[in-house]
Amino acid sequence: MTASPQDPAPNPHATAEEVEAALQDTKLAQVLYHDWEAETYDDKWSISYDERCIDYARGRFDAVAGDQPLPYERALELGCGTGFFLLNLMQGGVAKTGSVTDLSPGMVKVALRNAEHLGLPVDGRVADAETIPYEDDTFDLVVGHAVLHHIPDVEQSLREVLRVLKPGGRFVFAGEPSTIGNFYARWLGRATWAATTNVTKLPFLSDWRRPQAELDESSRAAALEAVVDLHTFDPTDLENIAKSAGAVGVQAKTEEFAAALLGWPVRTFEAAVPPEKLGWGWAKFAFGGFKTLSWVDDKVLQHVVPRNFFYNVMITGVKPGTTD
Template sequence: MAVPADPPPVVDATAEMVAAAYEDNKLAQVLYHDWEAQTYDDKWSISFDERCVEYARDRFEAIVGDVHEPLPYATALELGAGTGFFSLNLKQAGVLDEVHVTDLSPGMVEAAKANAEALGFTVQGRVADAERIPYDDNTFDVVVGHAVIHHIPDVEAAFREMLRVLKPGGRFVVAGEPTTIGDWYARRLGQLTWKATTAITHLPPLRDTWARDREALDESSRAAALEAVVDLHTFDPADLAAMAQRAGAVDVRTRTEELTAAFLGWPIRTFEAAVKPGVLGWGWAMFAYGSWKRLSAVDRLLARAVPARFFYNVGITGVKPS
């Protein structure tokens, strides 16, 4: 196994670098995710408690299905780890043992390592491009990712790299990727909610209590503009499976989730981002999570009749031939 190097310091973006990012997607990915690293967990309600441990474990199990492989996987690599949401919660769930995290963003690697340390364990972290993973062949028992491959320019190359670093018989599991139809309606729901919320909260009766200040809104707008640059793909489940098979994976399967849950979840997430931090409280968080869980149960029933391409999230798993 290649020896992980300490990640370089977080990039301090200049105006010139931000302008250049619109022409250089790799730079855009680094700048945007470095920018997001310090607030990402709050933005997406990420935690490392039972709520998110259960969520991560359930996503993993739903994608893998009825395959009974011994747990924990001894060596695991997370690609595009962000702040470590997927791998660290899977480790707490007993699914993973030794964890290595990688991300193109130095800021995200540092955040994931800090989150692991706060949980009482250590992970190895490297700044790495998923199209050229800096680990030796046949290194890992499992490669995981969450909401990552839609950021990668050459997704098929990333699948080939996952298979290269996996041991024979090893598995990759990627969750939380946007479907083409799901992304279409989610973005429109988000745009409508943002416009309505910012308009209403800036009315005089609510402005002091609910409205985010103008500087925060301007920064959110700048982040949203760069987000449109770093979100490169949406997926049709069948096309995604074919891509992994062309890369050399066997036993490939996809699983879609969130239909009614997405129609609720995207307005909720957008509303939370549009109001002043701290005004909603724990009761709101429990309402939002409980509502999402109930609608997710409805969606599991709808999956028997509704075509997979209409759901918002798609996950995929495959195995390296023995």
């Protein structure tokens, strides 16, 4: 589990001046926001590296590429964050060895640490997704989760993905926000945050209120998040971008409609109240409710609701040619 010695060090405590500069520089904002979030990101999004998230990652992969022979020999995760997608896919038998890249040094550091704890053969680089620092025809598989919407030039990034893939190699990206889904998710998140932070000002609910300094920091992080979230996607438009980049066998699918209507208020509420107030009962409700509504989405709503109304977009494609 190695990182390149020339990679920059994480900067988890951005100054006010750096944050102000980042409001005008999206790539600086990406680095500052994700370095800021790196050490707490897994807890914030309930990310784990056990059966629960292995099944989730495999479910996203199988939804668009489930008919492929496994495992792939070498895989790359683009915009790896803490390594959630690739590390769980590797544990689920999708790939033998891996590489992780992210614009944030803090995220690469945490992803490599997670890989080491899991005993997985993974190397890592701090890298811009528009100029991937690997040779042509290096990887059998490229994956990413919730990354394309952070990249200024998505088509250029997909060209780079196809360049580093071997002929016949596949990419799978999941967790991208749809345009309609992002609208209702953001509205629900803002409404939940406003309601929770105002109600907990009441004296008899004061112990349900996080310290003001923590709420202020969350608000600053949210301001940066608004800068780093650059795109939402109509599934058909995303398919066309991938085809324009040179991919073949392109297919987009969507998921999470009812589940997103629950998930966004739940996650926002969790960020607004002290974590010690939320015990096992809350966790059981949140996870159980998400699972139940995901089943409703999959078995019922997928057949009656247009795909662009679902929150998450997944896409796969292949590099033309075959390996000899």
